[in-house]
Amino acid sequence: MPLVVVGSVALDSVITPTQRRDNVLGGSAVYFSYAASYFTSVRLAGVVGDDWPSEHTELLKARGIDTTGLQIVPGGKTFRWQGKYLQNMNDRETLDVQLNVMNQFDPMLPETYRRCKFLFLANGSTKLQLKVLDQCPGASLVMADTMDLWIRTEPEELHTLLKRIDGLVLNDSEAKLLTGMENLVQAGHAVREMGPRFVVIKKGEHGAMFFSEHETYVLPAYPTPDVVDPTGAGDSFAGGMMGYLAEQNNFDPKTLKEAMAYGILVASFTVEDFSLERLKRISREELTKRMMEYKRMLTF
Amino acid sequence: MPLVVVGSVALDSVITPTQRRDNVLGGSAVYFSYAASYFTSVRLAGVVGDDWPSEHTELLKARGIDTTGLQIVPGGKTFRWQGKYLQNMNDRETLDVQLNVMNQFDPMLPETYRRCKFLFLANGSTKLQLKVLDQCPGASLVMADTMDLWIRTEPEELHTLLKRIDGLVLNDSEAKLLTGMENLVQAGHAVREMGPRFVVIKKGEHGAMFFSEHETYVLPAYPTPDVVDPTGAGDSFAGGMMGYLAEQNNFDPKTLKEAMAYGILVASFTVEDFSLERLKRISREELTKRMMEYKRMLTF
Numbered sequence: 001m002p003l004v005v006v007g008s009v010a011l012d013s014v015i016t017p018t019q020r021r022d023n024v025l026g027g028s029a030v031y032f033s034y035a036a037s038y039f040t041s042v043r044l045a046g047v048v049g050d051d052w053p054s055e056h057t058e059l060l061k062a063r064g065i066d067t068t069g070l071q072i073v074p075g076g077k078t079f080r081w082q083g084k085y086l087q088n089m090n091d092r093e094t095l096d097v098q099l100n101v102m103n104q105f106d107p108m109l110p111e112t113y114r115r116c117k118f119l120f121l122a123n124g125s126t127k128l129q130l131k132v133l134d135q136c137p138g139a140s141l142v143m144a145d146t147m148d149l150w151i152r153t154e155p156e157e158l159h160t161l162l163k164r165i166d167g168l169v170l171n172d173s174e175a176k177l178l179t180g181m182e183n184l185v186q187a188g189h190a191v192r193e194m195g196p197r198f199v200v201i202k203k204g205e206h207g208a209m210f211f212s213e214h215e216t217y218v219l220p221a222y223p224t225p226d227v228v229d230p231t232g233a234g235d236s237f238a239g240g241m242m243g244y245l246a247e248q249n250n251f252d253p254k255t256l257k258e259a260m261a262y263g264i265l266v267a268s269f270t271v272e273d274f275s276l277e278r279l280k281r282i283s284r285e286e287l288t289k290r291m292m293e294y295k296r297m298l299t300f
Numbered sequence: 301m302p303l304v305v306v307g308s309v310a311l312d313s314v315i316t317p318t319q320r321r322d323n324v325l326g327g328s329a330v331y332f333s334y335a336a337s338y339f340t341s342v343r344l345a346g347v348v349g350d351d352w353p354s355e356h357t358e359l360l361k362a363r364g365i366d367t368t369g370l371q372i373v374p375g376g377k378t379f380r381w382q383g384k385y386l387q388n389m390n391d392r393e394t395l396d397v398q399l400n401v402m403n404q405f406d407p408m409l410p411e412t413y414r415r416c417k418f419l420f421l422a423n424g425s426t427k428l429q430l431k432v433l434d435q436c437p438g439a440s441l442v443m444a445d446t447m448d449l450w451i452r453t454e455p456e457e458l459h460t461l462l463k464r465i466d467g468l469v470l471n472d473s474e475a476k477l478l479t480g481m482e483n484l485v486q487a488g489h490a491v492r493e494m495g496p497r498f499v500v501i502k503k504g505e506h507g508a509m510f511f512s513e514h515e516t517y518v519l520p521a522y523p524t525p526d527v528v529d530p531t532g533a534g535d536s537f538a539g540g541m542m543g544y545l546a547e548q549n550n551f552d553p554k555t556l557k558e559a560m561a562y563g564i565l566v567a568s569f570t571v572e573d574f575s576l577e578r579l580k581r582i583s584r585e586e587l588t589k590r591m592m593e594y595k596r597m598l599t600f
Contacts, residue, residue: 088482182388184505185525205484206506207520217597220507220518225485257600297517298598300557 002041002066003246004113005032005239006132007122007145008102009046009070013082014231014274016089021229024275025056026081028122028145031232034276035239035266037063038284039247043113045069045132047105049076059276068110076101089227090204109135117141118246121165122235126150126157133164141251143167143242145234151178162195166251169238171202184209185216200241200260202234210260215253219261222268222294229274233267236279240266265290302341302366303546304413305332305539306432307422307445308402309346309370313382314531314574316389321529324575325356326381328422328445331532334576335539335566337363338584339547343413345369345432347405349376359576368410376401389527390504409435417441418546421465422535426450426457433464441551443467443542445534451478462495466551469538471502484509485516500541500560502534510560515553519561522568522594529574533567536579540566565590 012026033042043066050072057067077100085092105128119136121129121144129144136142142165150158151174158178162168168191172184178194181187184201188211191199198212205227207220241263248255265287272278312326333342343366350372357367377400384393405428419436421429421444429444436442442465450458451474458478462468468491472484478494481487484501488511491499498512505527507520541563548555565587572578 183525183527185523189525203506206503207518209523216523218507218520218523219598220520223485223509223516223518225483225489227483254600261600295600298519300554300561300595 001117001246001249002043003036003118003120003242004043004045004109004116004136005029005036005120005122006045006069006107006109006129007032007120007124007235008079009044009048009052010079010081012231012275013080013096014229015082015084015095016229017085017087019228019274021274023080025059026232026275027079028124028235030060031235031270031276032120032122032239032242033060033065034063034279035236035263035270036243036246037065038240038266038287039243039262040118042066042243043069043116045107045109045113047071047073047101047107049073049078049101052078059280066112069107069113071105073101073104083231085230089230092230107132107135118242119143120238120242121145121161122238123147126154126161130157130161130164133161141166141242141245143169143238145169145238146174148174148177159194162191165196167198167200168196169200169202169234169241171204171234175199175201188216198256202237204230204233208237208260208264210256212253212256217257219264219298222265222290224268224272226272228272228278230271232275233271236270237263237267239263261291261294262287265294301417301546301549302343303336303418303420303542304343304345304409304416304436305329305336305420305422306345306369306407306409306429307332307420307424307535308379309344309348309352310379310381312531312575313380313396314529315382315384315395316529317385317387319528319574321574323380325359326531326575327379328424328535330360331535331570331576332420332422332539332542333360333365334363334579335536335563335570336543336546337365338540338566338587339543339562340418342366342543343369343410343416345407345409345413347371347373347401347407349373349378349401352378359580366412369407369413371405373401373404383531385530389530392530407432407435418542419443420538420542421445421461422538423447426454426461430457430461430464433461441466441542441545443469443538445469445538446474448474448477459494462491465496467498467500468496469500469502469534469541471504471534475499475501488516498556502537504530504533508537508560508564510556512553512556517557519564519598522565522590524568524572526572528572528578530571532575533571536570537563537567539563561591561594562587565594
């Protein structure tokens with residue numbers, strides 16, 4: 001089944017302890033789309049300025065991603081993010097954010113997008129996520145991401161959103177912030193009680209936790225020694241997860257767990273190089289191979 | 301097979317964000333012994349003062365733990381540790397350490413101990429660990445723990461020790477300190493190259509990683525919502541792991557992985573109450589039951 005994603009499309013500048021890259025392809029909807037494209041057809045909605053290199057659009061199209069919903073604002077500048085990773089490659093400092101065209105982004109989804117059954121509301125303001133949701137009344141599985149900024153600045157909208165979506169993906173510190181709870185098992189269930197049928201807490205290099213009414217589980221990250229750039233890992237995780245669900249056209253408990261494992265594995269590739277560089281070099285077969293190793297790792 | 305452990309025996313005072321306990325039973329060798337006692341017979345060596353409540357010895361004996369090697373120093377005071385956990389229940393502050401009789405501890409293992417095939421060198425100075433090792437030349441599986449203090453103050457002795465043991469258990473920050481590496485997969489293998497055939501990195505609430513020449517894997521922690529006091533989790537982990545290996549009288553790759561899972565599960569019980577309180581209330585059957593849940597959690 002086709003999968004719609006709405007979120008940021010960006011040019012990132014990333015500094016790690018040993019390297020740097022300037023103005024590389026990034027953004028939540030981009031990482032999500034590319035990750036999901038290994039499983040299903042993806043329709044991306046977002047906004048860029050006319051400084052956006054058309055080769056980026058071509059790259060997405062080459063993976064079968066529908067970019068009809070990518071608005072180009074004449075005279076506008078693309079959203080830019082600059083960040084620096086600390087020695088541990090987990091903590092990062094945001095050095096600069098230029099919202100640019102994201103400031104006025106008012107998503108109007110093409111008709112083909114509005115009829116989709118699978119919808120992901122990637123990182124963006126909660127108000128914007130609600131606007132998108134209103135345009136897709138027939139979606140059967142809606143998942144969303146959020147972040148500390150929206151938890152702090154749009155708490156009412158967020159609580160409205162949580163009652164209208166099926167699944168929320170957020171990271172450990174955001175789950176603690178949203179609930180005021182330090183124990184992640186308690187926090188996960190507390191978020192679930194705010195509305196969504198299931199909640200996924202991303203723990204970066206430590207994997208991810210899943211919470212539904214009757215299930216609580218944790219899957220570890222795939223242990224890669226080659227972490228080059230963690231940017232986009234969380235969005236790739238969500239893309240891999242929801243891409244698999246859309247491919248299977250199913251979201252029963254068994255499929256959700258398989259999907260979470262695929263999300264973890266796609267993210268493990270993403271971090272092995274800057275931007276989409278590593279994902280560009282893999283095929284579905286390599287994902288399947290790593291999945292076999294991962295399953296073997298968890299079997300005893 | 302019987303399993304010998306030499307390490308600290310302590311009276312702990314623990315402050316958590318909501319509760320406190322003073323002078324409760326603790327120490328690395330105590331947590332290790334009690335955890336291992338669910339699997340095999342254990343012989344504990346350590347030292348206490350004559351302030352040591354005999355009921356603690358009785359408690360250990362009641363689980364079949366041999367305390368012949370527990371020296372009581374007349375007029376001496378037992379090792380005391382006081383710590384305070386921060387809100388996240390992972391980070392802690394050591395408020396006070398009184399080494400007392402541990403200062404002069406010169407372990408002389410009873411003859412029955414010296415013939416043991418399974419030996420664990422729990423937390424204690426590296427010099428002391430080497431002295432113990434010299435007394436057990438026939439051991440077929442020797443594992444050890446270490447900590448930041450010995451990595452900093454006894455690096456030469458530690459490198460000598462690492463060449464003489466089969467397995468090292470240490471936590472994530474210690475692995476980074478010992479190797480200067482931030483990526484735990486790289487750090488784990490780097491420690492292994494210092495001597496031991498296998499290395500286990502404990503990650504607290506995030507589980508544990510295993511490294512041998514041909515294997516790298518991670519198992520997550522069991523997600524418990526009831527973390528009351530994390531003290532002794534690492535020693536319980538090691539006790540559960542090595543207790544299972546001694547019970548199976550085997551340490552092939554398959555058994556090592558099962559053993560690591562048992563270590564994780566025993567530790568998940570330990571943190572659910574202060575001191576040994578939670579472990580005192582469980583049976584091997586409850587461990588088996590949680591193991592079934594844990595395996596189900598990791599199957600998809």
